[in-house]
Each structure stands twice: as C-alpha cells, then as structure tokens.
Amino acid sequence: MTPMLATFRDQRLRAAAxxxxxxxxxxxxxxxxxxxxxxxxxxxxxxWAIQGSDYALTRYSALNQITTANVSxxxxxxxxxxxxxxxxxxxxxxxxxxxxxVTPFPDKAYALDLTRPGTVKWSHTPAPNPWAEGVACCxxxxxxxxxxxxxxxxxxxxxxxxxxxxSSGKQIWETKxxxxxxxxxxxxxxxxxxxxxxxxxxxxxxxxxxxxAALDLGSxxxxxxxxxxxxxxxxxxxANTRNFYSNDRGRDLGATSxxxxxxxxxxxxxxxxxxxxxxxxxxxxxxxxPGPWNGDQRPGDNKWSSSVFARNxxxxxxxxxxxxxxxxxxxxDGVNENILADLPMGGRTRKVLMHFDRNGYGYTMDRAxxxxxxxxxxVAQNWSRGIDLRTGAPIVVAEKGAHQGxxxxxxxxxxxxxxxxxxAAYSPRTGLVYIPAIxxxxxxxxxxxxxxxxxxxxxxxxxxxxxxGGFKGALIAWDPKTAxxxxxxxxxxxxxxxxxxxxxxxxxxxxxxxxxxxxxxxxTGQVLWQQQLGSGIIGGPMTYVGPDGKQYVAVLSxxxxxxxxxxxxxxxxxxxxxxxxxxx
Amino acid sequence: xxxxxxxxxxxxxxxxxxALTLAGxxxxxxxxxxxxxxxxxxxxxxxxxPSGAAAxxxxxxxxxxxxxxxxxxxxxxxxxxxxxxxxxxxxxxxNCTGCHGFEAKAGLMAPNLxxxxxxxxxxxxxxxxxxxxxRAKGMPAWGVFLSQNQIWELVSYIRSLGGMxxxxxxxxxxxxxxxxxxxTPHNKRQP
Numbered sequence: 001m002t003p004m005l006a007t008f009r010d011q012r013l014r015a016a017a018x019x020x021x022x023x024x025x026x027x028x029x030x031x032x033x034x035x036x037x038x039x040x041x042x043x044x045x046x047x048w049a050i051q052g053s054d055y056a057l058t059r060y061s062a063l064n065q066i067t068t069a070n071v072s073x074x075x076x077x078x079x080x081x082x083x084x085x086x087x088x089x090x091x092x093x094x095x096x097x098x099x100x101x102v103t104p105f106p107d108k109a110y111a112l113d114l115t116r117p118g119t120v121k122w123s124h125t126p127a128p129n130p131w132a133e134g135v136a137c138c139x140x141x142x143x144x145x146x147x148x149x150x151x152x153x154x155x156x157x158x159x160x161x162x163x164x165x166x167s168s169g170k171q172i173w174e175t176k177x178x179x180x181x182x183x184x185x186x187x188x189x190x191x192x193x194x195x196x197x198x199x200x201x202x203x204x205x206x207x208x209x210x211x212x213a214a215l216d217l218g219s220x221x222x223x224x225x226x227x228x229x230x231x232x233x234x235x236x237x238x239a240n241t242r243n244f245y246s247n248d249r250g251r252d253l254g255a256t257s258x259x260x261x262x263x264x265x266x267x268x269x270x271x272x273x274x275x276x277x278x279x280x281x282x283x284x285x286x287x288x289x290p291g292p293w294n295g296d297q298r299p300g301d302n303k304w305s306s307s308v309f310a311r312n313x314x315x316x317x318x319x320x321x322x323x324x325x326x327x328x329x330x331x332x333d334g335v336n337e338n339i340l341a342d343l344p345m346g347g348r349t350r351k352v353l354m355h356f357d358r359n360g361y362g363y364t365m366d367r368a369x370x371x372x373x374x375x376x377x378x379v380a381q382n383w384s385r386g387i388d389l390r391t392g393a394p395i396v397v398a399e400k401g402a403h404q405g406x407x408x409x410x411x412x413x414x415x416x417x418x419x420x421x422x423x424a425a426y427s428p429r430t431g432l433v434y435i436p437a438i439x440x441x442x443x444x445x446x447x448x449x450x451x452x453x454x455x456x457x458x459x460x461x462x463x464x465x466x467x468x469g470g471f472k473g474a475l476i477a478w479d480p481k482t483a484x485x486x487x488x489x490x491x492x493x494x495x496x497x498x499x500x501x502x503x504x505x506x507x508x509x510x511x512x513x514x515x516x517x518x519x520x521x522x523x524t525g526q527v528l529w530q531q532q533l534g535s536g537i538i539g540g541p542m543t544y545v546g547p548d549g550k551q552y553v554a555v556l557s558x559x560x561x562x563x564x565x566x567x568x569x570x571x572x573x574x575x576x577x578x579x580x581x582x583x584x
Numbered sequence: 585x586x587x588x589x590x591x592x593x594x595x596x597x598x599x600x601x602x603a604l605t606l607a608g609x610x611x612x613x614x615x616x617x618x619x620x621x622x623x624x625x626x627x628x629x630x631x632x633x634p635s636g637a638a639a640x641x642x643x644x645x646x647x648x649x650x651x652x653x654x655x656x657x658x659x660x661x662x663x664x665x666x667x668x669x670x671x672x673x674x675x676x677x678x679n680c681t682g683c684h685g686f687e688a689k690a691g692l693m694a695p696n697l698x699x700x701x702x703x704x705x706x707x708x709x710x711x712x713x714x715x716x717x718x719r720a721k722g723m724p725a726w727g728v729f730l731s732q733n734q735i736w737e738l739v740s741y742i743r744s745l746g747g748m749x750x751x752x753x754x755x756x757x758x759x760x761x762x763x764x765x766x767x768t769p770h771n772k773r774q775p
Contacts, residue, residue, distance in 0.1 A: 134722020138692050205682065447676055454724060456682020456693070565692065 036095060036147075039278055046545030048094045051144035051189045052423060053501075053542070055276040056340035059425035060502050061543045065551035066584060067505035071519045071529045074582045077552060078117040082110070082577030087560020089421075090144040090189065091499060091540035092579065093152075094554075095166070097547050100147065103577060104560065105133055105140035105157045109164060115547050117581065122169035129158035132180040135454055136187065137205035139560045143271075143421065144189025144540075146197070149217055153197050155186035161199050161215055173220030177201070177213060183454050184208045191274040192217060193283065193313045200270025204288035204333065207457030210268035210305075212285060214316065226316040228270065228287045228304045229254045229263035235304065236316045243320050244370040245392035248303070257301040265451050266298070267291035268305040272335025272421050275353070280368060282310045282319055284353055286334035294446035294459030295329035296404040302327055306334040308355060310370065320370035322392060325359045329402040330383060330444065331415035331462075332359040337423045338367075339433065345373055345481050354480045356424055356435050358417025359394070361387060364480045374483035378476055379418035379439050380468045383411055402460070407445035414442035414464050416495065416562060423540055425500040425508065430522050432486060434508045435476040438495035439467040472566070475500070475510055477525060487525040494572075497563030499540025501553070509553060511537025513567040517555055517580065533557040535576045536567045546583075554581045649727035651716040656751050659708040661740045671741025674734055683722060688745055693722055698745035706749035711739050 036049035042062040053059045066074065082088065086104035093100040098121060099112040106128050111121040133140050136157060145154035151172060152164045159178040164171055177199065178184040183206025191198045196214040204210070210228035215221065226236040231252045243249050250256070255263050268287040275284045290298060290305035306325040311318055325332045338353040343364070345352070353367040360381030364374040375387040384394040400411050416438050424435045442462050449459035466472075473491035478484070494513035501509040507528070508520040517537060518530040536559025543553045558577035559567045661667035675681065675688065683694035690696035700706070704714045715735050718725030726735065742748060 130720065131722075134693070134720070136693075447681075449679055449682075450677070452679055452724075454722075455679040457679065458682045461681070461686035562692070 047096070048092070048542045048544050049147050050093070050191075051091050051146070051540065052273065052275065052337065055193070055278065057273060057275040057337050057423065058339060058341070058428070059423060059500060059540065060427050062504045063543050063545065063551045064504040066503065066507065066543075066553065068507060068521050068528060070584055071505070071507055073584050074519065074529050074531075074553070075584075076531070077581045077583040079581065080110075080112060080118050080579040082108075082556070082558065082579065084108070084577045085558070085560075085575040086577075087139045087141045087564055088539050088556040088558030088577045089141040089561055090556065091542045092554050092556065093145065093147050094542070094544035095147055098166070099544075099554070100145060100152050100166070101556070101579060102142050102145045102154050104142055105136075107142055107154065107156045109145070109152060109154070109169065111152075111166070111169060117546075124164055124169040124171065126156055126162060126171075128156040128160070129180055132156075132158040132185055135180055135183045135206055136185045136202070137456070138562045139564060141187055141561050143187050146190045146192050148192040149195075151217065153190050153192060153217070155188065155190060155199055157185050157187065159184055159186050159201070161186070161190065161197060161220065163197075163217070163220060175215055175220040175222060177222075181454055182206075182208065183457075188271045189273065191276060191283065193276045193278075196223060196313055198274055198283060198313060200274075200285065202269050202271040204267035204269040204271070204291060205293075205456050205458055206454070207265035207267070207291050207451045208269055209264055209266060210270050210287050212270045212309075212311070212316070214313065224316040226311065226318075227254075228268035228307070228309070229258070229266040231255050235318065236311070237318045237321070241318045241320065242369070243322065245322065247301070247326070247391060247393055248322055253301070253303045257303045258298055259300065262298045265291055265457060266302060266305060268307070270335070272333070273337035273423060275338050275340050276313065277340055277351070277367060280351070281312060281314070282367070283313045284338040284340070284367065285309055285311070286336060286338070286355075288333040288335055289328050289331045292449045292457045292459045293329075293331055294404060294449060295327060295402065296446060297448065297459065298327075300327060306332055306359075308334055308338060308353075308365075310367065322365070322370045322372075324357050324361070324363070325394065330359070330411060330413075331460075332357065332413075332417060334358070336417075336419060336421060339424065339426045340367060341426055341428065341480070343431075343481055352480065354426065354433055356419045356433070356437075356478075358413065358419065359383070360413045360418035361394075362433075362435070362478055362480070362483050363387075364483055374481070376483040377418070378435055378478060378485065379437050379474070380412045380441065381418065402444035402446055404446045404448065407443050407461070409443045410441055410465065411444055412441040412467055413438065414440040415444075415462050416440055416464075420497060420562060422497050422538065423499045425502040426480075427502040427506075427522055429504060429506060430477075430502075431479065431481070432522070433478045433480050434500045434502055434510070434522070435478050436496035436498055436500055436510055437474045437476050437488075438497075439469055439472055439474060440495055441465050441467045473512065475508070475520065475525075477522075489520060489525050489527065493569075494536075494566055495563065497536075497538040497561060497566075501541040501543060503543060509541040509555070511539075511541070511555060511557070513537070513559060513563050513572065515557060515559070515573045517541075517557075531582075533573075533580055534578050535559045535573050536563065538563045550583055552581050552583045554579060649717055649725040651713045651727060653709050653713055653716070655707070655709050657709040657712070658751060659712075659736050659739050659743070661736045662708070662743075664740070667737045667740035668744045671737035671739070671744075674730075674738055675741055678726070688742070696747075697742050698747040700747040700749070702747075702749065706747065707751040708739055708743070708748070709751065711742055711748060712736065715739070
C-alpha cells in the first residue's frame with residue numbers, strides 16, 4: 001500500500017471502509033456485505049474487490065503465503081469454463097466467499113461459490129444488442145467489472161451500464177448511455193467512488209466522440225457527462241483548471257485544435273482504466289487516439305486525444321489535462337492505466353502517477369499538478385527524440401509521420417503501442433513497476449476516409465514488422481524514480497497482452513499469448529514457476545484467501561482482443577475462456 | 585431493385601427495432617435510463633456520396649434492404665477489367681478496408697474476402713446480396729444507398745481477389761409442398 005493513502009480526509013470514505021477482515025470470515029454473514037477497504041488495501045488483503053487491487057491500481061497484494069521459496073509447488077486447484085471463446089480481458093473479483101466473473105459478449109455474469117470451488121451460485125445473462133458485435137473494433141471484450149455496496153456493476157457492449165444484486169444476480173438498474181448504430185460500444189471497467197459509477201465509451205476507430213460519465217450507484221441515474229473533445233464547457237475545463245504546460249493552455253482547445261467540426265467525430269474515447277486518489281479527490285483517466293487515423297484529415301493538436309485527465313469525480317471538473325501525443329498519427333492512445341504511488345524523488349516525497357503509454361514512453365508525473373518528473377522510452381521507439389521536460393512536448397521526428405498517398409517505413413512502436421491496455425503492477429516492497437510490453441514496429445500509409453455511421457473511420461494501412469532486439473514481448477521491471485529499466489524477461493515470439501500481479505511474497509505473475517502462466521522473482525526476474533494453460537492469456541491475474549484460509553492465485557485464460565491477432569499462429573493454443581485457480 | 589420496397593422495409597424495420605427496444609425496457613423493477621443526450625441526436629455530417637448514390641442512411645444494418653436478385657444472376661461487369669479498379673475505389677471510400685483489411689484479406693472486425701470461405705455463398709449473386717442486404721455482426725446493408733452498378737463493381741473487385749466461386753445451382757426442394765408453406769426460395773428470403 002502506498003504511504004499517501006495512509007490517512008482519510010474524506011468522511012464518506014471512512015464510512016464506506018467498514019472493514020470486515022476477509023480471512024476471518026466468521027464475522028461476515030449477511031449477504032457477505034463486508035465492504036473491502038480499497039484505500040488501506042492491507043486491511044482486507046484476502047479479498048480482491050476492484051480490478052486493479054486498489055484505487056491506486058497497483059495490482060499489488062499483501063498476501064504472502066505463496067513466496068519465492070515455495071511457488072515452485074504451485075498447482076491447479078480448480079478450473080471453470082466460461083463457455084465463451086472471445087477474448088477474456090478482465091480480472092476476477094473475490095468478496096467474502098464469492099468470486100465474480102463477467103464473460104466477453106454477451107457479457108454474462110457468474111458468481112462462483114468458493115466454499116464449493118467451481119460451482120455456480122448464480123449467473124445472469126443479459127441480452128445486449130447483437131449489432132454491437134459488429135461495431136466493436138477489437139474483439140467483443142469486457143475489460144472488467146466493479147463491486148460496491150452489495151452490487152456488481154459492469155458495462156454491456158451495447159452501451160448499457162447495469163447493476164446486479166451481488167447476492168442474487170437480479171438486475172437492479174440499467175442505464176443506456178449511447179447508440180451502437182453510431183459505432184459506440186462500452187468495454188472498459190467502471191470505477192466506483194463516492195457512490196458514483198464512473199464509465200466511458202469505446203469507438204475511437206468508428207468516429208465516436210469520447211466521453212466519461214458518472215452514474216448514481218443506487219439508481220443508475222446519469223449525474224454528469226464530460227466529453228473529451230469540443231469546447232471547454234463540454235470537456236468541463238473551468239476557471240479552476242490548471243494545466244502545467246503552456247501547450248495545453250488556451251480556450252476551447254478541444255475544438256480549435258481541429259479543422260472545422262472534426263472534433264465531433266474525433267475519437268479520444270475513454271476505454272481504458274480509471275484510478276482514484278481519495279486525498280486529492282481526483283480520478284485519472286486517459287483518452288484514445290484521434291479519429292480518423294489519417295492525420296492529414298485533421299491538422300492540429302487534436303485535443304484532447306491521447307491525453308491524461310485529472311478530474312473531480314463529484315462533478316467531472318478538470319483539475320488538469322496533459323496531451324501525451326499531440327496530433328497522433330500512429331494510433332498511440334493514451335488510455336493505459338495511471339498507477340498512483342508516493343515516491344522519494346529529488347529529496348522529497350512526490351505524489352506521482354506512473355503511466356506506460358502506447359507511444360513507448362514511461363512517464364512519472366506529479367499527479368497533483370500534471371508535471372512530468374521523468375519520461376523515458378521502455379521499448380524501441382523512433383517517432384520522437386525524447387520528451388522536452390520544459391514544455392512537456394515530445395520532440396517528433398518528422399520523417400516518421402504517417403501521411404496520405406505514401407508509405408512510411410519502419411515506425412516504432414506499432415499501432416499496438418509499446419504497451420496496450422493490459423495493466424502493469426507496482427510493488428511498494430521493491431519500488432518497481434512490472435510492465436507487460438509489446439516490441440513491434442510497422443510501416444504506415446494513409447488514405448482519405450469519410451464518416452459513415454457504424455463503419456470504421458480510419459483511413460490507414462499499417463502492416464506490422466519486427467522490432468529491434470529480436471523479441472516481441474517483454475515483462476520489464478522499471479524504476480519509476482529514474483524512468484529506467486532494471487531487468488526484463490523477453491518473449492521471442494509473442495507480445496505481452498496479459499495483466500500483471502505482484503505480491504508481498506515478492507512474486508510477479510503474468511501470462512503470454514501462447515498460454516504460459518508464469519511467476520517471477522520480483523527482485524531478480526528469475527522464472528520460478530510456469531504452467532501451460534489451455535488458451536492464451538490476456539486477462540489480469542489476482543490473488544485471494546479462500547474460505548479455507550489458503551492463498552489462491554486466479555487468472556482467466558482465453559485469447560482474443562487485439563492480442564488474438566498475434567496468436568493466430570499454427571502452434572498457438574486455440575481460443576476458449578477458462579478460469580484457472582492455483583494454490584500450494 | 586425495388587427502391588420503394590426497400591424504403592418500406594426500412595420503415596418497418598425501424599418500427600420493429602423501436603418495439604424491441606421498448607420491450608427491452610420493460611423488465612420488472614428495472615430502472616431504465618436513457619440519457620444518450622446530444623450524442624445520439626447530433627446529425628452525422630453529410631457524406632460526399634459516390635456517383636449515383638443516395639444519401640447515407642443512419643445505421644444501414646441488415647434487414648433494411650432486401651435483394652430480389654435471382655441466385656443464378658451473373659455479374660454484368662464480368663470481363664470488364666475497369667470495373668475492378670472502380671470497385672477497389674469504392675471498397676476504400678466506403679471504409680470497407682477498416683473491417684476487412686486494407687488488402688481485403690481479413691481485418692480485426694470482418695472476414696477475409698480472398699480465401700474461398702463464404703458463409704453466405706461466394707457466387708456473383710450471393711456476394712451481391714451480402715453487400716446489398718448486409719449481414720450479421722457488422723456488415724451494413726449497402727443496398728440502401730449504393731446503385732446496382734456500384735455493387736457489381738464491388739463484386740468485380742472481390743472476384744479479382746481470387747476467392748469467389750461460380751454460381752450455385754439452386755436445389756428445388758419440395759418439403760411438405762412449398763405451395764402450402766414450405767421453405768421459401770433462396771431469392772425470396774425475408775429479412
């Protein structure tokens with residue numbers, strides 16, 4: 001747990017954090033109503049109640065029964081077939097004696113009874129509009145589900161957010177947020193803070209306009225919606241907004257940094273992760289690539305695509321925003337997770353966010369102000385010569401731009417980015433971030449497109465080519481204070497699309513697109529254990545304490561998503577969703 | 585093609601969709617919120633229409649256009665190599681590349697059109713009908729606003745990729761007496 005989260009200022013949080021020690025489960029009876037402490041994560045280490053382990057999205061667990069000394073004895077305890085063959089990107093949640101899973105489209109929810117491992121307590125089959133399948137750009141995944149106040153909350157691909165009674169699976173409310181016929185879908189994991197469900201849209205490849213919205217946890221009522229392109233009033237940039245860099249200051253940049261009304265179909269969707277700092281009362285979220293991909297059709301910075309926002313979750317107001325990749329020509333979405341920690345830097349403790357962007361740079365930023373403290377590439381990149389820390393702007397290499405009527409060769413990273421949405425983990429014990437990285441380059445050429453509702457708004461040809469180094473994937477241990485690699489474990493044949501888990505047993509767990517689930521020594525990178533699973537891994541591993549008091553590690557296997565494209569080799573294992581649970 | 589028939593079908597399909605949507609709201613004790621706001625109501629910018637095409641419809645999903653083409657019909661452009669180039673231009677201009685891939689050999693969202701595998705048939709008429717009517721999982725019903733000539737040009741381009749088949753001879757099946765409500769002929773199928 002991060003030191004900055006050691007105190008509460010917000011009374012509401014203190015009330016919500018009514019702790020019931022999971023593991024000492026005798027006190028948790030009625031509907032397992034125990035709230036899990038998402039701030040002081042080590043108070044309820046046996047549970048896993050939010051996709052990223054805590055509000056800071058560290059994906060760190062204080063559990064330490066499984067250690068570097070005994071992990072070699074890890075064995076499959078039980079498995080569960082989800083029944084679906086699309087990509088399984090989420091992380092199972094465990095609250096009390098129940099595990100919660102949601103499948104890819106049609107977004108079926110399962111509650112599994114951990115007192116009888118592998119058995120179903122209830123399931124819920126929603127009926128999302130099948131047309132949604134046809135407008136989801138990158139497989140019909142569900143990136144994650146959320147739990148609070150006895151409710152399981154998640155998004156359906158057809159733009160509805162639903163809340164289920166976690167004890168029965170009965171639907172309590174649903175809220176329709178957009179129209180799939182306009183190419184908008186919802187795949188991201190909601191974040192629940194201050195009694196609000198924060199959700200965002202997908203469709204950056206379909207000419208959608210990005211937004212993030214807050215719904216009332218009790219009723220599903222829409223409380224606010226902020227757009228990510230357009231005038232300041234739509235974006236919720238106000239007199240209180242303080243952007244650190246002058247490039248990001250100015251009136252209505254979300255409209256004026258585009259030609260004409262191009263911002264109305266300008267992408268910048270909110271399909272990644274949201275983290276939360278309760279002390280600053282700020283949420284952090286990224287935005288996707290601009291639309292269309294063909295940058296020649298949208299001269300300008302195209303704000304606020306490929307950016308990170310700090311917002312007040314109570315009203316959506318922007319505290320600050322920073323654009324990682326102005327005028328993105330390479331599909332370098334800025335949606336990857338922002339991991340929060342307090343780090344000793346320059347002789348004092350800085351409240352930082354750590355972000356590993358598709359553009360290949362690892363950023364350590366002051367999360368109160370948006371200042372970049374350190375930024376260096378974590379994979380091969382050649383589209384820029386570095387980040388100018390005085391201006392915050394990347395120094396772009398003009399020859400690596402992608403343009404209409406010509407093919408630019410050898411651009412790194414590829415449209416997959418140096419890292420995609422698959423989340424990294426941060427261990428406060430080692431001080432290292434563990435980045436699941438992609439080392440692939442591309443050639444890229446553009447052509448004119450027109451917006452046609454429900455069809456791709458891209459205009460790009462972008463064949464992938466090998467990257468320097470002779471490997472495609474790497475699990476990189478990264479020092480966020482210096483923004484430098486400490487060690488890495490490379491995979492020759494497949495990029496990494498798996499989330500990462502790190503534990504107080506000083507272990508790092510992650511999987512590969514060809515289905516190898518692996519445990520590393522968090523300090524040295526030595527591979528201590530691995531097992532071949534039935535399908536490639538694009539989900540996020542987690543760990544929990546079962547009703548028997550034992551520590552378990554769980555991960556969804558089931559290749560798909562963008563990673564699924566790389567896994568279509570003759571020797572990669574097939575698709576198919578299966579939960580694997582391991583124990584000593 | 586029955587233009588007015590297609591328009592009528594479009595209206596009916598919208599009515600059906602509306603009814604389905606409303607039915608979907610009537611779960612017991614479910615609070616249903618529709619706050620799509622300006623996102624849903626903002627009109628799309630006008631499409632610079634390809635020559636001869638009608639205006640872009642919103643959401644040309646399958647069911648809004650029904651082709652009456654005989655299954656044995658062959659492409660009138662067969663043998664006209666210039667139709668291939670015009671079809672390729674349309675394939676790019678209509679954003680087909682975004683789903684089927686730049687070379688039409690599979691993308692993230694839609695199948696390979698060059699590999700000889702045809703879920704809905706690979707003859708001239710069958711590929712024409714798939715383009716005209718749209719198909720499940722994302723294929724729009726382009727018949728709503730492309731001309732027959734333009735669709736034949738697209739078929740010419742797809743045939744040039746080498747995966748299409750010859751015309752499939754329709755099998756006359758007389759199960760339970762077609763006149764008394766047996767299977768409908770292939771070219772009269774309903775949306």
